[in-house]
Structure formats: C-alpha cells, structure tokens
Amino acid sequence: MTRTPLRLAVIEAEKILAAAGVDSPRVDAELLAAHVLGVERGRLPLVPLVDPSVVDAIGKLVARRAAREPLQHITGSGWLGSIPLVVGPGVFVPRPETDLLLEWGLSVSPQAPVVVDLCSGSGALALAFANARPDAVVHAVELDRVALSWARRNADIRGEAGDTPIRLHSGDVTDPKLLASMDGTVDLVLCNPPYVPDGTPVPPEVADHDPDIAVFGGADGLDVIKSVISCAARLLKPGGWVGVEHDDSQGDSVPQLLSARRVMSEVEDHVDLAGRPRFTTAQRRP
Ligand SMILES: C[S@@+](CC[C@H](N)C(=O)[O-])C[C@H]1O[C@@H](n2cnc3c(N)ncnc32)[C@H](O)[C@@H]1O
CATH class of the missing domain: 1.10.8 (Helicase, Ruva Protein; domain 3)
Known part of the structure; x- marks a missing residue:
C-alpha cells in the first residue's frame, strides 16, 4: 500500500x-x-x-x-462566538460577520439581561449569547419550521454541554403581538434578519443551499428589518438596546429607519473588518 x-x-x-x-x-x-x-x-x-x-x-x-456545497454542510457544523452549531439543509449557515453583532450585544448588556434573538435560524446568536453569559435569560424566535428544528437540536446540545437553556419560540416578527407579554421588559434585542434585496445575484452556496426565506428581504431588502424595528421598539425596556445586522448597501437606510422612531436614540452604524457597513444599533430612550 x-x-x-x-x-x-x-x-x-x-x-x-x-x-x-x-x-x-x-x-x-x-x-x-x-x-x-x-x-x-x-x-x-x-x-x-x-x-x-x-x-x-x-x-x-x-x-x-x-x-459549491457549503463547507459547513459537508462538515456538519458552523460556528458563532465560541460555540459550534450543527447545520445542514434547510437552515442558514452562521457567518463570521455576525460575531461582531454578538460582541457588541455582550458589551452593552447589564447584569442578568433579558435578551431576544429575532430570526434565530440555527439558534446561533441566542446560544452563543447564553454560552458567554450564563446569567442571561435568552429567548429565540424563528418562523421557519425546519430552521426551528435545527435550533432545537443546537439548544439540546448546548444544554447538555452545561449552558443556561434558552427559550425557543415559533413566531413571526411581522406579527404585532409577537411575545406581547414581554413588552417593555427586554434589555437587548439582537437580529440577523433576511436582508438581501430580491434579485441580487448570490454565490451558488447561498442560492442553492441557504433557504430563500433566510436571505431575501423584499425589493429593497428592508421588509423584515422594518418589522424587527417595530418589534424591538415594543419589547425593549427604557434604556434597552437593539442591534440589527444588514446588507452593506443599507448603511444609511437602516439607521434612518431607527432614527425615525421617536422612542429610539443613540442610533449608530457599525462597519466590519473590511470597513463595510454591517449592523446598526440603537437605544430605547431611557
Ligand atoms: C439570515 S438568517 C439568520 C439566522 C441566524 N440569526 C444566524 O445569524 O445565523 C434569517 C432567519 O430569519 C428567519 N425569518 C425570516 N423571516 C422571518 C419572520 N418573519 N419571522 C421570524 N423569522 C424569520 C429565517 O427563517 C432565517 O432562519
């Protein structure tokens, strides 16, 4: 041989x-x-x-x-923050740029924060947050049934590894009553929503393997983001923070949408390591 x-x-x-x-x-x-x-x-x-x-x-x-099958589908796992996540057909593969949103969220959180991860996909942001902050109560919301089943698998794995369990919700961010019982009680809303403008050419890994519902956000890519902002304005307690990832073409439009809300202040856009606009943050007026 x-x-x-x-x-x-x-x-x-x-x-x-x-x-x-x-x-x-x-x-x-x-x-x-x-x-x-x-x-x-x-x-x-x-x-x-x-x-x-x-x-x-x-x-x-x-x-x-x-x-052009995604590397993470072949190996069966992706990463966010310090944790591996099982991923495969039917769920968005977590991207390294979302680490920036996670780090920002960790940096603004008070003690024992109540956190909501909207559009949670594999549960990546919620579970990475819970791993980094065992004192947090973390909720994750996802609309798609298949994505939710991946999030459940990941939540079980992280629970067995000793992380504080998260609370998974099947829900739609466009629903004005989503998590209504939590209105005004949340310290931090994080969201990596579908934000690519419809019809934008994307690589085969995305076109053939990421679900459309995870990627495309309407003609200008802002359909879901608008609902996320309304939802965050309702859920956040005074002084609470929201961070929303966006397309690099939305470095003006997402801050404008947040600034248009009277309850929101401290609106700021953040760039990634390559200097591209990557996510917007804002604070609910104290
Ligand atoms: C870009 S992926 C992000 C997933 C995960 N947060 C991450 O960073 O890996 C967006 C997710 O939003 C979900 N989604 C799309 N529209 C939604 C809606 N109206 N309500 C809740 N979730 C939605 C998709 O199914 C998908 O899992």
Whole structure:
C-alpha cells in the first residue's frame, strides 16, 4: 500500500477548489482534510503520510465542495462566538460577520439581561449569547419550521454541554403581538434578519443551499428589518438596546429607519473588518 504525503493531497484539493471558484480554496482544502482525519486544522502538519482510503475520502468531500456545497454542510457544523452549531439543509449557515453583532450585544448588556434573538435560524446568536453569559435569560424566535428544528437540536446540545437553556419560540416578527407579554421588559434585542434585496445575484452556496426565506428581504431588502424595528421598539425596556445586522448597501437606510422612531436614540452604524457597513444599533430612550 503506497502512502501519500498529506501535503500533496491538500495541494491537489486546493487546485480543484480554486478551479471551481471557491473563495478560500486553501483553507477549505485544509479544513476538509482535517475533518476526514478528525484532527484540528492546526495539527495537519503533524500528519505526514496518509493511506489511499484517506486520500479517497478527502477527494469525495472536495468534489462536493467543488460543486459549491457549503463547507459547513459537508462538515456538519458552523460556528458563532465560541460555540459550534450543527447545520445542514434547510437552515442558514452562521457567518463570521455576525460575531461582531454578538460582541457588541455582550458589551452593552447589564447584569442578568433579558435578551431576544429575532430570526434565530440555527439558534446561533441566542446560544452563543447564553454560552458567554450564563446569567442571561435568552429567548429565540424563528418562523421557519425546519430552521426551528435545527435550533432545537443546537439548544439540546448546548444544554447538555452545561449552558443556561434558552427559550425557543415559533413566531413571526411581522406579527404585532409577537411575545406581547414581554413588552417593555427586554434589555437587548439582537437580529440577523433576511436582508438581501430580491434579485441580487448570490454565490451558488447561498442560492442553492441557504433557504430563500433566510436571505431575501423584499425589493429593497428592508421588509423584515422594518418589522424587527417595530418589534424591538415594543419589547425593549427604557434604556434597552437593539442591534440589527444588514446588507452593506443599507448603511444609511437602516439607521434612518431607527432614527425615525421617536422612542429610539443613540442610533449608530457599525462597519466590519473590511470597513463595510454591517449592523446598526440603537437605544430605547431611557
Ligand atoms: C439570515 S438568517 C439568520 C439566522 C441566524 N440569526 C444566524 O445569524 O445565523 C434569517 C432567519 O430569519 C428567519 N425569518 C425570516 N423571516 C422571518 C419572520 N418573519 N419571522 C421570524 N423569522 C424569520 C429565517 O427563517 C432565517 O432562519
């Protein structure tokens, strides 16, 4: 049996992924190899030679990634903050840029905060918040039945890992009575809603694998965001905060929508590491 240097298998994988138009072919090749070997990516240099069966297994996963299946669907997990999340068909894959919204939310939270994550998808923001802040009471709202079942799986996993359990709600942010019993009691509303303007070209990973309901937000992408702002204005206690992620084309429109609410103050837009407008925050007037 001829063993192959892992380095060569990874270089070959990288070439295939680059030719398929994958954004980060080297990183993805290494992560797929690490997944097959069951080691962390940083430990790959400690694996000099691999059996043909390993090369074969890496090749199969590389072929799926070259067909533009999301990396996280192939490995079965994504990340937000410090926690892994199981993801797959029917649920939005958490993105690294949402870490910024999470960090901001953690930075403005008082002791024992009541937090609501609207449009929760896999439960990413709610569960990452609960992991970082065991004293928080965290609610998560999601409309889509399939996404909600992924959120339930993640909530069970995090509960078993010892995190404070979150409260999952099946609900629609456009419903003016959503969580009405909590009106005026919430310290922090976080939301990564569907915000891409309808008809915007998106990469195959998004077009073919993220559900449309998770991505597109109407002609200007603001349909769901408008409801999120109304909902936040109602739920927040005086002095409470809201943070809403948005498209990089909405760095003016989302702050304008929040500023138009008399109950909202301290409206501020935040950029990501590349300097693109990424999320807007505001405080309910104390
Ligand atoms: C961009 S994804 C974000 C998911 C998660 N917050 C994250 O950051 O990974 C938006 C989510 O909003 C949900 N959604 C869309 N419209 C909704 C509505 N009217 N009410 C509640 N959830 C909604 C979608 O099903 C999807 O799971």
